[in-house]
Amino acid sequence: MEYTRATMDETDLVEQVEEALLEDEGVQDHLITVTREGRIIYLRGRATSPQARDAATRAAAQVPGVHAVVNELEV
Numbered sequence: 001m002e003y004t005r006a007t008m009d010e011t012d013l014v015e016q017v018e019e020a021l022l023e024d025e026g027v028q029d030h031l032i033t034v035t036r037e038g039r040i041i042y043l044r045g046r047a048t049s050p051q052a053r054d055a056a057t058r059a060a061a062q063v064p065g066v067h068a069v070v071n072e073l074e075v
Helices: 005-023 050-061
Strands: 032-037 040-046 068-074
Touching: 005 032, 005 040, 005 050, 040 050, 050 068
Parallel strands: 040 068
Antiparallel strands: 032 040
16 A cells, blocks of 8 residues: 555644553543544444543544544534
8 A cells, every 4th residue: 555645644643642541541442433534534333431521522623633522423
């Protein structure tokens, strides 16, 4: 597979969001799947509490390059 600069940047964006979720103590990241569409990040899966759901949104939104976060996590 050939990677273009845009593809690498977009892959990096997902990885950066995943790393931000790992670093946030309020997030149980192993229950969360991160995908993207352009610069919009989608969080899917389960959160252990409403607070963890909100923490995941905040952590993802703080990653440079993320324009919006769609949080579809179930509690």
